[in-house]
Amino acid sequence: MYAYISLSPIGLFAHDANGKQLASIIFKLDDAKDRFINASSSNLTDDDKELIKKLDKKDNKVIFEIQKDGYTSEFPNISGDTIRNNLSKLAISTGFVKDAGEYYTFINELNSEITKTSIKASSTEDRLLVHAVSTIDELESTANTLSIRLKEWYGLYYPELLETVRSNEKLVFILANNPKREDLSGNSGLSMGGDYSVADIIQFQNYAILIDSIYNQMKALETYVETKATQIMPNATRIISPTLASRLLADAGSLEKLAKMPSSTIQVMGAEKALFRHIMGQGPSPKHGLIFQAPVINQSKKNERGKRSRMLASTLSIAFRMDYFNKKLSGGDLLKEKFDKKIENLKG
Amino acid sequence: MKDTIDGIYRFGKDFATLSMVPRYKVYDEKTLNKGKDEYRIWDPKKSKLGAALRMGLKETGLFEGAKVLYLGIASGTTASHISDIVGPRGVIYGVEFSPRSIRDLLYVAKRRQNIIPILSDARMPQKFASRIEKVNVLYQDIAQKDQSAIFIRNAEIFLKKGGLAMIAIKARSIDVSANPKVIFAQEKKKLQEKFDIISDLNLGHFEVDHAFFVCRLK
Numbered sequence: 001m002y003a004y005i006s007l008s009p010i011g012l013f014a015h016d017a018n019g020k021q022l023a024s025i026i027f028k029l030d031d032a033k034d035r036f037i038n039a040s041s042s043n044l045t046d047d048d049k050e051l052i053k054k055l056d057k058k059d060n061k062v063i064f065e066i067q068k069d070g071y072t073s074e075f076p077n078i079s080g081d082t083i084r085n086n087l088s089k090l091a092i093s094t095g096f097v098k099d100a101g102e103y104y105t106f107i108n109e110l111n112s113e114i115t116k117t118s119i120k121a122s123s124t125e126d127r128l129l130v131h132a133v134s135t136i137d138e139l140e141s142t143a144n145t146l147s148i149r150l151k152e153w154y155g156l157y158y159p160e161l162l163e164t165v166r167s168n169e170k171l172v173f174i175l176a177n178n179p180k181r182e183d184l185s186g187n188s189g190l191s192m193g194g195d196y197s198v199a200d201i202i203q204f205q206n207y208a209i210l211i212d213s214i215y216n217q218m219k220a221l222e223t224y225v226e227t228k229a230t231q232i233m234p235n236a237t238r239i240i241s242p243t244l245a246s247r248l249l250a251d252a253g254s255l256e257k258l259a260k261m262p263s264s265t266i267q268v269m270g271a272e273k274a275l276f277r278h279i280m281g282q283g284p285s286p287k288h289g290l291i292f293q294a295p296v297i298n299q300s301k302k303n304e305r306g307k308r309s310r311m312l313a314s315t316l317s318i319a320f321r322m323d324y325f326n327k328k329l330s331g332g333d334l335l336k337e338k339f340d341k342k343i344e345n346l347k348g
Numbered sequence: 349m350k351d352t353i354d355g356i357y358r359f360g361k362d363f364a365t366l367s368m369v370p371r372y373k374v375y376d377e378k379t380l381n382k383g384k385d386e387y388r389i390w391d392p393k394k395s396k397l398g399a400a401l402r403m404g405l406k407e408t409g410l411f412e413g414a415k416v417l418y419l420g421i422a423s424g425t426t427a428s429h430i431s432d433i434v435g436p437r438g439v440i441y442g443v444e445f446s447p448r449s450i451r452d453l454l455y456v457a458k459r460r461q462n463i464i465p466i467l468s469d470a471r472m473p474q475k476f477a478s479r480i481e482k483v484n485v486l487y488q489d490i491a492q493k494d495q496s497a498i499f500i501r502n503a504e505i506f507l508k509k510g511g512l513a514m515i516a517i518k519a520r521s522i523d524v525s526a527n528p529k530v531i532f533a534q535e536k537k538k539l540q541e542k543f544d545i546i547s548d549l550n551l552g553h554f555e556v557d558h559a560f561f562v563c564r565l566k
Binding site for chain 2: 006007008009036040065066067075076080081083084085086087088100101104105107108110111112114115116118119122123276279280281
């Protein structure tokens with residue numbers, strides 16, 4: 001005869017195949033949270049053992065509803081199906097709680113606690129990297145937007161400098177240090193700019209200092225991302241640069257998602273617009289997305305890029321899986337070796 | 349103001365629910381005060397059930413004291429209105445897969461004790477079955493390719509006899525390139541194997557390429 005066992009927040013139950021209750025263990029309201037969480041694991045807990053002991057010896061074959069190591073499980077089973085029918089009434093009739101209100105308060109607290117624990121566990125290291133990469137992008141676009149205003153503003157005073165210093169970052173750095181016309185090299189003769197007071201000039205400078213600190217923060221984050229990416233993805237970063245690896249990670253959302261992606265997805269990540277245009281039947285399929293940034297692709301001949309992208313993506317998908325499932329595996333070197341050989345063969 | 353559908357009030361063209369937790373807004377919704385009562389206006393652009401009501405939904409199966417299983421509860425926008433309808437004697441088991449969304453839901457659940465937050469995958473009911481019970485209403489809003497299969501499986505396990513099941517189907521998450529009408533017909537056929545379909549709505553401009561079905565288990 002079979003005995004079906006199921007778990008609920010109020011305790012453990014065993015039923016026979018006809019839904020007749022054979023035995024039960026009812027938790028106490030005070031310790032129910034811990035015992036429920038404990039019993040949810042795949043190990044056989046003391047409560048499980050006790051319930052099995054309570055069963056008649058003839059009911060030697062037990063079937064759990066949740067997975068338990070070394071036991072058969074079946075979902076849903078008759079026991080779970082029976083108790084789930086009216087759990088709040090059962091909670092009252094077994095004396096677990098006084099009334100339905102007390103029961104649902106308990107259920108709310110129990111689930112909130114389990115959920116909080118799971119949320120905590122979901123905050124992994126790779127999530128930090130995802131945000132760091134996005135932050136770099138946002139800082140860059142912000143710095144560029146702010147620089148446009150700075151240039152226009154400063155152009156009133158010394159437009160000639162804008163002609164000689166083209167890079168925003170460099171210009172911001174100069175102005176943050178000293179924006180005075182007479183102190184800057186290359187200052188020859190008459191300037192088209194107006195003659196403003198020190199109080200006016202200091203305003204450009206303060207604004208430039210602000211933008212300069214954005215550039216500095218960006219550089220600091222870039223260094224951080226590189227170190228972090230090498231730690232989190234030791235294998236993938238053997239094949240592509242840490243920056244590119246973290247871009248792919250940021251696009252996927254998490255290392256888990258990246259590890260579970262097919263290589264064809266990795267190949268065209270970042271080229272979604274072209275991909276969907278193709279799926280809608282209005283364009284060629286994209287050969288590469290973000291991975292185009294890898295020198296092995298963008299520095300190769302155009303007619304080889306498709307093949308190279310496929311090879312890189314398939315190698316990467318293996319590397320990301322190594323990184324997600326087993327970081328210690330030092331397969332990155334071997335992968336790199338094989339990948340280089342494949343690329344070499346392509347040429348010949 | 350009329351209460352034509354259980355717990356759902358009508359103000360002109362707007363639908364609203366009587367707030368269980370007055371003066372506490374869940375998603376910056378508009379409110380209306382009538383004497384001591386505060387009504388929360390249901391925003392059809394933010395809630396698919398709200399949109400379905402605007403598109404002529406007549407029966408939700410929800411009632412005061414109902415037990416609800418909500419798959420894909422997210423941060424609790426729609427759930428807050430359902431929470432108003434079922435009231436303190438009802439309960440909503442809210443399953444959500446995204447840790448980020450459920451983080452916001454936890455704050456809502458603290459104020460509204462009838463919402464039970466569960467971080468789990470609706471595709472694997474065995475992972476959360478021991479934490480819930482059978483329900484009167486199943487509501488599902490998840491953008492997954494196999495959303496109909498998930499819906500059917502959960503209904504078979506958790507829906508009480510005679511209970512209603514509602515599903516919002518997003519055509520784009522089943523096939524981006526196909527014609528939504530074809531997808532809706534194909535999903536309807538899948539649902540009809542297990543359910544009698546009571547209402548079949550298109551959410552129109554409120555939620556593009558979405559269909560809404562109300563079903564009852566055969």
